[in-house]
Amino acid sequence: MCRWFPLGVCLAASLAGCAGARIRDGLYVHPDKGFQVALPTGSWERLPGSDVDLAFRHPSGAAGLLVNATCEGNPPRRPSRLLARHLLIGLTDKVVLRQEEVRLHGVPALYTLARGRYEGQPLEVQAFIIRARGCVYDLVYFVNPNGPPEGSAAFEAVVQSFRLLGPEG
Numbered sequence: 600m601c602r603w604f605p606l607g608v609c610l611a612a613s614l615a616g617c618a619g620a621r622i623r624d625g626l627y628v629h630p631d632k633g634f635q636v637a638l639p640t641g642s643w644e645r646l647p648g649s650d651v652d653l654a655f656r657h658p659s660g661a662a663g664l665l666v667n668a669t670c671e672g673n674p675p676r677r678p679s680r681l682l683a684r685h686l687l688i689g690l691t692d693k694v695v696l697r698q699e700e701v702r703l704h705g706v707p708a709l710y711t712l713a714r715g716r717y718e719g720q721p722l723e724v725q726a727f728i729i730r731a732r733g734c735v736y737d738l739v740y741f742v743n744p745n746g747p748p749e750g751s752a753a754f755e756a757v758v759q760s761f762r763l764l765g766p767e768g
Contacts (some may be wrong), residue, residue: 620652627653630764632668633732637760638642639664639753663747664754666761670734679709679728682735686726690715703761706731714744727758736761 619631628635629652636653638645643655643664651667669750675682680698680763687693701710708729720742729736738761740754 616664626760627666629668632670632734633764634668634734634736635672635760635764636666636738636757639754639757641749643753656748657742657750659747661682662740662742662750663752664741664757665737665739666757667737667739668722668734669737670732672733675730675733675735679730682728682737682754683709683711683726686711686728686737686739687724690717690722690724691746701727702727703727703758704763706763725754726759729761731763 600693615729620627620629622628622638625638625655626635627638629669632652632723639655641709644658646656649665649717651665653664653666657663673703683698687695690713693713695711695713697710697712699710708727711724711726711728713724717767723744725740727736727738729738738754740750742750
């Protein structure tokens with residue numbers, strides 16, 4: 600799986616697997632990690648057995664999308680900007696085009712848009728990092744700039760569907 604994911608994305612992946620997670624009515628629900636998110640619509644291919652909670656590849660091979668939560672039970676100590684840099688490990692000639700604090704359904708998140716090269720090919724990365732309830736949630740989309748035009752809309756729909764579970768979410 601990591602062959603076509605930037606190295607930092609692979610390193611950020613949780614090795615805990617998907618115990619307790621289920622798919623119901625087009626939603627991926629992970630009660631143990633406290634979140635749910637809609638599956639991307641369209642022709643995205645799910646990559647089972649990856650080291651992240653959810654990983655998808657566009658059939659063109661020019662785009663990927665992932666959702667992952669790492670939960671250690673304690674509030675995350677590393678700043679979100681450092682976590683965002685970790686997601687970009689493996690990119691060369693990288694430039695952060697935009698990085699800003701945003702809110703997703705009332706929850707603070709860090710949005711990062713970057714461009715660089717991965718294995719010599721141009722790559723654009725969009726990422727939302729959410730730190731809540733002792734977990735770090737990564738929502739990441741990466742695409743070759745000449746990749747599928749519908750990919751960005753699919754990622755936006757996944758991001759807008761993300762919800763924390765429970766009374767605080």
